[in-house]
Amino acid sequence: MEPTAHSQQQAATPSSTETTEDIASCLNAAVRNKNQERVLELLEKGADVNSKVAFGWTPLQSAVQDNNEDLVRLLLDKGACPHARKDNGGTAFTEAAIVGNVNILELLLDRGLNINDCDDNGFTAFMEAAWYGNEKALEFLYSKGADVNLRRVVNEEKAKLHKGGATALIDACRRGHFSVVKTLVQEMGADMNICDNKDRNALIYALQEGYAKERYESAVSIGLFLLDQGIDVNSKDECGKSALILAVEMQSLELVEALLEKGEIDIDDADEEGKTALMVAVEKNNYKIAELLCRKGARTDVGNLIAVANRNRAHKVAELLRQHNARFVPETLEDWEPNSRRWRDQLKNLYKIYRPMIHKLKTFQYIQQRIQNTSQGGIYLGLHGETEVAVRVCRSTAGDKETEFYKQCGNCEHLLKLFQSEKAKGYMYLCFPLWEKNLEERLQEREDQMDYKDALRMIFQAVRELHSLGFAHQDLRPSNFFIDLVGKIYLADFDNKRKLIEGKKELVNSDLEIDREVLNIMRNPKKGGACHYSNDVTDLLRFMRNLDEHPDTRISEIIGDYAKYFLKIFPALTIYVYNSLRQNPKCSHFADIQDPSL
Template sequence: METKSPNSLQESPTPSGTERTSEDGIQLLKVVKEGNIELLQQLLEGGAEVNFQDEWGWSALHNAVQGCREDMVNLLLHYGADPCLKKKNGATPFIIAGIVGNVELLKLFLSKGADVNECDDNGFTAFMEAAVHGKEEALKFLCENGAEVNLSRKTKENQKRLRKGGATALMDAAENGHADILKILLDEMGADVKAHDNMGRNALIYAFRKSDNRNVEDITRLLLHHGADVNVRGEKGKTPLILAVERGHLGLVQMLLEQEHIEIDDTDSEGKTALLLAVELKLKDIAQLLCNKGASTDCGDLVMIARRNYDTCLVKFLLSHGAREGGLSPVEDWKPQSSRWGEALEHLRRIYRPMIGNLKIFIDEEYKITDTSEGGIYLGFYEGQEVAVKRFSEGSMRGQQEVSCLQSSRANSDLVTFYGSESYKDCLYVCLALCEQTLEEHFAMCKGEAVENEEDVFARNVLSSVFKAVDKLHLLCGYTHQDLHPQNILIDSKNAICLADFDESLKWAGEPQEIKRDLQALGWLVLYVVRKGELPFETLKTKSNEEVIQLSPDEETRDLICCLFNPGDNVQGHLNGLLGHPFFWSWENRYRTLRDVGNESDIKKGVVQSKLVQLLRPEESECPRSFAKWTSKHEVENWRTFPVFAREISRSGHVCL
């Protein structure tokens, strides 16, 4: 009987193609890391997959670049390695060449089709990586070959929503303590010292991010010399001055206090000033320096803290500079009126903030209501009243328009209440009544809650308030709004409606077209409100008047929109007349109107020439149904087929609603 060899093919299973490729690939990566070029060549000649990648996306080429093995890189490329192959994080061999600072490899990959500004999934380019790792020659080479010096880091959408990304090479160099790189970027390459990342941080904040940054003083000096914003905020609202105090770095504090526009009493998000922190951290020299430079001692119980630290010298010093025993007056028991913004308002009221006239405000994300085209809207307290504060640059035409229009319309209860304004440090702060939500937000929250065949009291009330607001704006204030849309219609804590945002308003000079623009926007708003926001306002603006009218769900709405789109000659007083339109009649009033019309003498006697009788006769009326069918209050929803009839009754004076 024939026996089989232990090494025969029948006894040793042959590896599959996939297993063989994986084994060869792993071996390929291993020999590159070991730097064995002879074995690498053997594997490649034996057919090993040159573009094999491990679980993190590292290929032999990536490893060869990381090891600065130009000979291996050329060999791998000769055998078909992809010069643009990406790791799991999107890094290409070109970007890795920027990390290691190998100019020859950067040059090689550019010749193989690399884009000098290509980035990985976190937005890092080769230029940024050279700045991170202090690779001066690579940085210069990349700049000479078209790298964007001020390119900001681009991130994925989910990261961007968290305000990640936006950093530049200058920030990278500052964070990693590369003063020489920073100097080249600023002096030779024109790096923008005023650039901010997506969280609003500049290079000065980045210089303080690592506690082991030994060059922080040199870097800070360089950045300040080139005009960096000294009052910028970092994590937890901390300014460079506060960060310098936290480091206990007297020289840095001194350097920052010498800056002309330093805000010495600025607070972090916990309401702590640089002086309060210095006292808490037992930094007597820094505390004394801050006081001598004019820091306010009304920022907490400084004396009590110094006593607790058994620092009698500092206690005497603080008392001599106006600090009070017991510190700030205790905040009285207080509850916010706003439910939506209550928590943030309580925090803002509790923390210390230097006053801007009658206004207490903190420009921080925690207190931001929304962004605007200029400076955002923030929570605040004006004369103790919780307010929404609209921020403009000092010379802003929009800001001036807003204040001018609001001042002329203080008596208009349908417009947002204006409390006052303050100016400080090139900014204008316009203080308005704080509301809970916009009309757009309301409909977004109430999707799917509409009930068919029920009276839409909300729509009628909203539009009635808006019509009155715009009517008074035109007639009493002499302004046109010019920016009517759902985000500018506000709902307060008591569900009252008011009109806001007048920074595009115009003083009316008799030009009908300006009022017609407001009427046109009101036409879109009518349909938007009646349809519960299901048709986006921006979509409605793209449609023709005829399309908007056809989208109306009933005759009253259709007729009201027609009246807005075709106002006739008397545009200024047009809205006042429309406030009596049947659209605004309650179902109860509609029923009573029908009942009263039924008692008209012309109808009882059947006077054929009577306009009312003609309207009610089905063979002559434009309306598809007869008045004879209106027999009970339960059929009142059928009134939607009688807008012309209803308006005729209203105009003829037969019925008073």
């Protein structure tokens, strides 16, 4: 016998034996069914307006997802919390941006929500509106102060995998929303050249999505628009594919022509497998694109192009390649083993793949070959002839200035030296002897066997050598010291923080920031008379010496290890004392440490 509507309603009515989960489920079901009368009834009988069901959904979030303005207002009036989060950190506000309802967005924003609040994956309401192509919601959020260029913030674990970092513009490009892309760039000032944590910019995202038939047209339109707006064409995807290679994979002759017209792209650039744009065109048997690339000067002497064309039975393409001097030549590559243990796998891969040579330098500017980040750009692995090097790329004018500085470092034992440099297309490639790790990485190793006295000697020597050249380093930290295969330490300045020394400047604040209780204990030690400490560096050093000579458990309980305590509150003290000794003729011999055992 079928249940009547009345019996169904009775079954949904919470009884004294029903659990909180049952009641929450009833309320959520009523919201989903858009039954406002039933929602009111349940609330009047004591149902929790902020109760949650599976995945942390509250009645308010369900009402927003169903785009039900009346229920949203009702639930808010009944005390629904607009700040409540689902299990993924999303709120009713981000859900409203997905729906695209401006009225609900405004209603929630008036309840004190942070317009740039994000879920656990870093998505803000503005990003969600861009992702789903909700242009009106996007414009409303922009008018209320949403950060257009905010990059997606992820947790530490995801950041280690290079996830996150994308922007609303990247999202719109990825989803193929051409009108949203135009609005973001032309009306909201979105920065086209912001990259995600895998170094991909908006152009790369647009072209990556162009493979799908339903996205092809929008990808071409977005790509052409971004190129016309002046986007950087040298970004690469996570596999090292340039925009040109992606355009060829899409088989868009229009995009390939537009990219080549920019004159800023390397036609012979290759991905992590060593494939160039021409190789991809031949693999796809696209005669028109292959002919255009050959006519524009693409190299035909890399990769077995004719063999690929023959395998595809593409006789017309094979003949085209022969006309442009392609030859069938069996390629053999001898085995090679790098000196570096840390970078072995990346170097072997770099050695095997094809890369357009920059005179004697072979390098690949993409994330898997990057060994260090700096404020001036990345440092990448390279092979200069047979030498393993670290490569920094900069504009030629800046590179000339850097070269002049590194020439002065030629006779210094612990300043990083320039091994070689190459110039190409307005850029300079500065090549340094490859290091295994920086000091920060070494200090984080669990089973560290470092000789700290010897390390300190080399660090002081490096600073002393830099000072002897007339420069002071303004950013001395472990990540700026590099360690080679044999454990030798070098100081570098990739962030360009050095400054010419103009007279003597104090590098330490000599005010005692000492814990007040510790200071009182040391002024009145258990043994001996009272001690007085004046507010200067000399008495600070005396104070530190006395801590060591007159240990007191009361002090240990307050500040713990003395050395760590003073390094934290006086980080520049060591260098200050060193410089003071070095500049004093009567004491300079104390700063000239030769024997690590001293």
